[in-house]
Amino acid sequence: MNGSRPDIEEILNVLETGLQDMLTLDPLLVGIHTGGAWLAEHLHHRVRLKEPTGYLDIGFYRDDFTRIGINPRVKASHLPVDIDERHIVLVDDVLHTGRTTRAAMNVLFDYGRPRSIILVVGIERNGRELPIQPDIVGMHLRLSATQHVKLHGPGELSFTISEKTS
C-alpha cells in the first residue's frame, strides 16, 4: 500500500453535483453489489428521490463463470419498482475493465426496458477492455496494472490503493 487515499467526501460531493441536472427526471438509483451499492446508499442520503435504492448482483451474469464458478456470496438482485420507461442511475464504486458494467446492464434489461441508463462511478481508472465510459465520475485515477483500488464500507466509506499481492 502506498498510503494514497482518494477523499470520499470530495468524491461524493462531485457525484452529488453531477446528478443535480437529472433529478427532475425522477431517476431510480441502482447500485452494483457490493461497493456500488454502498456508494448508491450514501448518494441516496444526499439527493431527494422518491424510491429506495435498487441493488444488482451480477454474479449470474459474469463472463468468467465457466472458469471460476459461482461466487458463494452471490445475492439476489432487488429493484424496488418496475424499471420500464424509467431513467436509471447505475452506480459502481470503481470502473476498471468495464465487464461489471456490461453484466449489470444485461441484468437490468432482464427486468425490463429502461428509458435511459447513466453510469456513475466513484473512481474511474485506466484498463478498459470494453467500449464503456462513465457519465459522472468522482475522481480519475491512473494506476499501474499491479495496483488495485478498493472501496471499504458499508458504514464509513473509504477508498484504498494497494499493490496486488498475487
Add this chain to the structure above:
Amino acid sequence: MTAGDNQYTAGGRLRHLLTTENLSRDTLTHILDTAESFIDFGQREIKKVPLLRGKTVVNLFFEDSTRTRTTFEIAAKRLSADVINLNASRLSTNKGETVLDTVRNLEAMHTDLFVVRDSQSGAAYLISQHVPEHVSIINAGDGRHAHPTQAMLDVFTIRQHRQDFHNLSVAIVGDILHSRVARSQIHALNTMGVPDIRVIAPRTLLPTEVERLGVHPYTDMHAGLEDADVVIMLRLQVERMQGSLIAGEREYFNLYGLTRDKLQRAKPGVLVMHPGPINRGLEIASDVADGDHSVILSQVTNGIAVRMSVMAILMGGRQKPDR
C-alpha cells in the same frame, strides 16, 4: 468406492450430485444459499439468467416422472441451457441397447449435463463412472437409493421457516423402506445438524437396523409426532410394494395417515411437508394437505430454485479444456 465418494473432483469441486451422503455441510449450505438468490425470479420480466448458455442438458429418464422432469427442465431453461428430454424406457433400451451405450451416444452429441432417473439403485453412479471429465451427472432418483435434489429442497423449505437446525425435531412418516427420498433427507438433515430425526412407519415399512442411519424409529404415530417441529409425509408407493406390507388402505390411514387430530401432538407452528404427488385420504387428509401448516406447494416452487442452484454449481468453475 461409493456414489458419495464420486461426487467431488480431486480438487474438491462438486462435479456430480449423486447422493446427499458424504456431502459436506459447506457444499449443502452453498447450494441452499445459491438457491435463495434464484427464489425471487417471479418478479422479473425475463425469468432467465445466462449462466448455462450454450450448454446442453439431457433429462434421461428411464423411469417416468413428469413432475420431477418438468422442474429440472424449467430449472435448466431458466439458466438458458438447451434441454432435451428423453424418456429412455420407450427408446433404445427397448431395442437391446445398454444404458451406457445410450449415454455414449448422447455424449457424442456434446451433452454437458445428464439428469438421470432410473428404477434401479446405482444407475446415476454407474453412468458417472463412465462419462468424460467435462460431463456432470445429477441423480434425479435411483431405485431405493437416493433422490438428493428432493431432500435439498425439503431442507431449503425448512430453512425458510426455521433458521436454527440445532434444536429441531423432524418426523418422517410412511414408507421408509422403499423411499429414496427418506434416505436422502436423513443424510441431509444429519449433515445440517438436526439432533432429532424420527421415522414413523409400520414395522414392515421400516428398513432393518434403521437406527444406524441416525434416526429414532417409531411404530406409534401419536408418540412419534409428539412436539415435532416438522412432519414430512411420504407417498405410499403402492406400485413398489410386493406382497402385503400394509394391512389395507383404510387401516393404514387410521394408523399412519396425517389428520388434524394426530397433528395436535406436534408443536403449534409445525410444518407439514410432502414430496408429492399426494394420495389424499391415504397418507394425508385433504384438510391437512391444504391447511395452514402445509408448505407442500412452496416445496414445488423451491424445487426449481434448488435445481437451478445445483446445475449452476456443477457447471461453473471448470477450466475449458482448450485453455
